[in-house]
Amino acid sequence: MCGLAGFFRGPDIPDRDSHRDWVSRMGDAIVHRGPDASGIFLDDDIALVHQRLSILDLSDAGSQPMVSGSGRFVIVFNGEIYNFQALKAELEGQGVRFITQTDTEVLLELYERHGKACLSRLNGMFAFAIWDKEKRSLFIARDRLGKKPLYYYQVAGQFIFGSEIKALFAVPVIRPALRPDAIKDFFAYQYIPDPKTIYANIYKLPPGHWMETSEQGTEIQRYWNLSFHPLHNRSLEDIEAGLYELIDDAVRIRMVSDVPLGAFLSGGVDSSAVVGLMAGHSPKPVTTCTIGFDDARFDEVDYAEKVARQFKTDHHVFTVRETVSDNLATISRFFDEPFADPSFVPTFFVSQLARKQVTVALAGDGGDENFAGYTKYRTDSIENRIRAMIPAPLRHSLLPTLASLAGHIPGTLGRKAQTLLGTVALDPDMAFFTSNCFFRRSVWNRVITPEFSRETSDYEPAEITRHYYQSAPAEDHLSRLLYTDINTYLPGDILVKVDRMSMANSLETRAPLLDYRVVEYAAAIPAALKLKGAEKKFVLKDTFSQLLDDEILYRKKMGFSVPLAQWLRSEIRELVEPLFVSPSSGLSLCFRMDEVEKLWRAHLAGDNRYTQELWSMAVFALWHEHYKDHIK
Numbered sequence: 001m002c003g004l005a006g007f008f009r010g011p012d013i014p015d016r017d018s019h020r021d022w023v024s025r026m027g028d029a030i031v032h033r034g035p036d037a038s039g040i041f042l043d044d045d046i047a048l049v050h051q052r053l054s055i056l057d058l059s060d061a062g063s064q065p066m067v068s069g070s071g072r073f074v075i076v077f078n079g080e081i082y083n084f085q086a087l088k089a090e091l092e093g094q095g096v097r098f099i100t101q102t103d104t105e106v107l108l109e110l111y112e113r114h115g116k117a118c119l120s121r122l123n124g125m126f127a128f129a130i131w132d133k134e135k136r137s138l139f140i141a142r143d144r145l146g147k148k149p150l151y152y153y154q155v156a157g158q159f160i161f162g163s164e165i166k167a168l169f170a171v172p173v174i175r176p177a178l179r180p181d182a183i184k185d186f187f188a189y190q191y192i193p194d195p196k197t198i199y200a201n202i203y204k205l206p207p208g209h210w211m212e213t214s215e216q217g218t219e220i221q222r223y224w225n226l227s228f229h230p231l232h233n234r235s236l237e238d239i240e241a242g243l244y245e246l247i248d249d250a251v252r253i254r255m256v257s258d259v260p261l262g263a264f265l266s267g268g269v270d271s272s273a274v275v276g277l278m279a280g281h282s283p284k285p286v287t288t289c290t291i292g293f294d295d296a297r298f299d300e301v302d303y304a305e306k307v308a309r310q311f312k313t314d315h316h317v318f319t320v321r322e323t324v325s326d327n328l329a330t331i332s333r334f335f336d337e338p339f340a341d342p343s344f345v346p347t348f349f350v351s352q353l354a355r356k357q358v359t360v361a362l363a364g365d366g367g368d369e370n371f372a373g374y375t376k377y378r379t380d381s382i383e384n385r386i387r388a389m390i391p392a393p394l395r396h397s398l399l400p401t402l403a404s405l406a407g408h409i410p411g412t413l414g415r416k417a418q419t420l421l422g423t424v425a426l427d428p429d430m431a432f433f434t435s436n437c438f439f440r441r442s443v444w445n446r447v448i449t450p451e452f453s454r455e456t457s458d459y460e461p462a463e464i465t466r467h468y469y470q471s472a473p474a475e476d477h478l479s480r481l482l483y484t485d486i487n488t489y490l491p492g493d494i495l496v497k498v499d500r501m502s503m504a505n506s507l508e509t510r511a512p513l514l515d516y517r518v519v520e521y522a523a524a525i526p527a528a529l530k531l532k533g534a535e536k537k538f539v540l541k542d543t544f545s546q547l548l549d550d551e552i553l554y555r556k557k558m559g560f561s562v563p564l565a566q567w568l569r570s571e572i573r574e575l576v577e578p579l580f581v582s583p584s585s586g587l588s589l590c591f592r593m594d595e596v597e598k599l600w601r602a603h604l605a606g607d608n609r610y611t612q613e614l615w616s617m618a619v620f621a622l623w624h625e626h627y628k629d630h631i632k
């Protein structure tokens with residue numbers, strides 16, 4: 001795991017004598033991603049920098065930027081290629097001689113022989129850039145699911161790229177404006193979906209895509225897409241046997257490391273299965289790390305300790321207390337753009353805890369998106385069955401009125417009835433967006449300024465969800481939802497959170513359940529075996545019933561939940577209150593501060609209805625405080 005950055009040294013990038021200093025500062029900005037070594041490559045056309053976190057071949061021979069044996073290609077690479085040993089043996093059989101034990105050299109030599117077609121041969125997490133000295137062109141690529149980030153800035157003849165946006169800001173020519181549509185996206189999703197960022201002209205290279213750019217132009221292509229076409233002629237026993245074997249192999253190949261290795265353990269089925277399989281491949285106790293909370297409603301320590309005892313791990317626990325207020329502002333800076341999934345806080349602390357013990361940690365990410373583990377899928381399935389019973393004209397005309405009437409019924413029953421009637425009235429794609437939007441339209445309309453409302457009136461964040469739902473290569477509703485989340489929520493939220501919080505602590509994380517072979521295999525499992533009645537992740541739980549106890553397999557899911565309402569009123573109140581009441585707060589860019597303050601006062605008085613909106617606003621304002629000097 002590392003950090004990379006660079007830029008074209010064309011005539012549109014001024015002050016040529018300063019370019020070495022600029023690219024060095026790009027590396028300094030992301031030194032947390034790779035504190036072990038730094039390297040620079042500079043020629044007449046390109047500047048490259050690499051920050052190394054040494055995982056394989058700890059010698060200087062593995063340093064980057066790395067030049068190919070022919071001298072034609074130069075690479076900067078972030079990630080791990082898990083099948084590099086098999087690829088290396090294949091290349092050696094063709095006469096290639098290697099001088100390091102790194103996956104970087106294998107990738108570089110593979111690219112020299114196969115070009116962009118090499119991407120289909122890679123099993124791993126990666127973002128890399130390869131400079132072709134002969135063609136004077138730059139090739140950049142990102143792994144299939146987006147585990148490793150890659151950002152770029154492109155205006156006229158300027159092309160600047162890096163693992164994080166903060167690296168791009170080290171080049172003085174960049175001072176972008178904000179994107180109003182991306183601000184609207186953030187408050188709807190809690191993150192900004194690919195390929196946009198909060199900044200104009202700065203983009204994310206989407207997962208499963210490559211880009212080639214030179215003076216002749218730029219080309220972007222998608223090289224991988226997930227297809228949901230289930231094979232119905234297999235028995236459950238065969239499906240589960242194949243799934244167990246694949247996940248076991250995915251764990252095994254992710255345990256190759258020349259530095260200490262461990263795992264995150266929540267006590268849920270995903271992380272527990274990973275730890276159990278690791279124990280079967282490790283001659284010594286697996287190092288495991290867990291985060292706890294004082295509030296029992298959010299604490300999973302007991303479950304994690306049960307799994308740790310079962311597999312005799314070397315277990316470590318950290319309880320999140322007053323450290324939240326002390327660290328929130330610092331932690332949030334690592335995202336470079338607003339990001340409001342509150343589980344980034346415990347993810348930072350569990351990464352910090354793990355880094356004291358290991359340099360590489362395996363995690364259970366991906367199980368929920370692959371196997372329908374979120375409650376929202378079950379809720380949406382119920383709503384969709386009801387929706388199918390009511391003719392569309394009747395749904396569209398009658399149910400919104402009934403939903404409005406239900407809203408006047410006091411208490412929880414009225415709110416639930418209003419929500420159910422309102423979402424059933426919508427088409428499936430719009431209902432999925434509405435149910436999972438983190439800023440209710442009624443609150444948005446109350447707090448938004450008339451100016452920002454007019455500026456964004458022709459843009460609707462729901463179109464992102466609707467696009468993926470409608471274009472999904474899938475036959476059923478649940479598979480369309482999973483495809484949508486795998487293309488939006490997974491890379492935009494889950495993987496961003498894990499990458500930034502682990503790399504903030506110079507920790508590499510690996511996710512066996514996101515091995516592309518597992519993801520493709522899961523997509524071919526019938527939806528009815530993922531969500532079976534009320535049971536989420538049925539096929540995954542049944543597969544690992546031979547490894548894990550029912551108490552772990554079938555307990556209520558928590559994930560990294562946090563007590564947000566309590567945090568806002570107590571632990572972080574001193575930090576966030578000025579953001580809600582100051583006229584100079586970043587929230588004033590789009591919100592009426594008098595209305596924001598009213599929501600805040602209601603929350604302090606015990607009204608929890610606005611917790612999610614207030615948290616998103618606090619995170620946005622914190623981001624603005626950190627980065628306002630970089631904004632035009």
